[in-house]
Amino acid sequence: YVDVRNIASINPAQVKPLPVDDEGLIISDAIKDCDCVYTTPSHQYPTTVTMPLDRRRKLLEMANEHDFVIIEDDYECETNFKQAPSPALKSLDQHGRVIYIGSFSKTLAPGLRLGYIVASKELIAEARSLRRLMVRHPPANNQRSIGLFVARGYYDSLASTLVNAYKERHQIMGEALQACMPNAFEKPSFGGSSYWIKGPDNLNTGELKQLAAENGIVIEPGDIHFLGDNPPLNYFRLGYSSIDTQKIAPGIEKLAKLIDQLVSN
Ligand SMILES: Cc1ncc(COP(=O)(O)O)c(C=O)c1O
CATH class of the missing domain: 3.40.640.10 (Type I PLP-dependent aspartate aminotransferase-like (Major domain))
Incomplete structure (x- = not known):
């Protein structure tokens, strides 16, 4: 971290x-x-x-x-x-x-x-x-x-509400990723609030971040998570804790197109 x-x-x-x-x-x-x-x-x-x-x-x-x-x-x-x-x-x-x-x-x-x-x-x-x-x-x-x-137990109730919401978004995002970027994510995780994605080798996620933002999509480039010089630039994180469920699939579809556009240039 x-x-x-x-x-x-x-x-x-x-x-x-x-x-x-x-x-x-x-x-x-x-x-x-x-x-x-x-x-x-x-x-x-x-x-x-x-x-x-x-x-x-x-x-x-x-x-x-x-x-x-x-x-x-x-x-x-x-x-x-x-x-x-x-x-x-x-x-x-x-x-x-x-x-x-x-x-x-x-x-x-x-x-x-x-x-x-x-x-x-x-x-x-x-x-x-x-x-x-x-x-x-x-x-x-x-x-x-x-x-x-x-x-008084309210935190446990909140946690179970969050789990239900995140579980649905996790599943929808997983299916959308499988359809649009097969093999781009690592072994499916057991929860959390994000996916860790490996893009094509020649993807620069700094550029993708900018292009995605212009299209209303927020990603976090993954290079800061690697220690040492020359971290790979093709990893990024996709969060789902604060996105409307119905926006996930169209967003992933659009993001996949933007990635294609960047790597084929
Ligand atoms: C790995 C990890 N640990 C802890 C935290 C929480 O940090 P804090 O309690 O300082 O907000 C975060 C927040 O992003 C995190 O990603």
């Missing part, structure tokens, strides 16, 4: 890119010398793939064996609609290796600036002290309101 990379580089921490496949973070020797591993197991960002249980267990074993901490950013864990949710790494963690973080930005409103951490008392105390120096604290009335919203 690009902002985690940005935060680490302010620190400054030495950032090591770790490869992912269609089951998320690959558990390899490359992890052994890390002090801290950041991962998004529910839906790997940006590919959206879900890390299976055996890989989660393996990652925890490695954390114990090689003495590193895992930051589990469980963003969009609520929008998992293709299978029974996998247990969070935090729930499998017997040795206090995992710092679990979640956000209300995607489900409620990013402007609230509210999220949560599940970690040891000592870590929470330290995080509070640091937060005080950076933002003091989010408004207490917002914290209290959201606390009550969660405690």
Whole structure:
């Protein structure tokens, strides 16, 4: 996730890119010398793939064996609609290796600036002290309101409403992509709010972004999600969390034509 990379580089921490496949973070020797591993197991960002249980267990074993901490950013864990949710790494963690973080930005409103951490008392105390120096604290009335919203079960109802809406849009977008850009998306994800698309090799998604915007379509070029020089320019993300369902199929059809137009020039 690009902002985690940005935060680490302010620190400054030495950032090591770790490869992912269609089951998320690959558990390899490359992890052994890390002090801290950041991962998004529910839906790997940006590919959206879900890390299976055996890989989660393996990652925890490695954390114990090689003495590193895992930051589990469980963003969009609520929008998992293709299978029974996998247990969070935090729930499998017997040795206090995992710092679990979640956000209300995607489900409620990013402007609230509210999220949560599940970690040891000592870590929470330290995080509070640091937060005080950076933002003091989010408004207490917002914290209290959201606390009550969660405690009284309204958040769960909201999550199930979102899941129903996203599930339908995910399916419609998947079918439209299959029809107009077959083989362009990676293994189907188990939820989330976007598709990660691989365009033709000679597609420049910076150009596509501009052309698409002129045609009323918003895409996010994927190059910022790769670490290192010369990232590929043919990947992009397509979100469906705030688009009218009936606009999805015509939009994909139009986008496919724009891609053809760009790559055949
Ligand atoms: C991978 C990932 N983690 C976390 C967040 C949430 O960030 P915040 O709570 O700062 O809005 C996002 C939002 O886009 C995200 O994409």
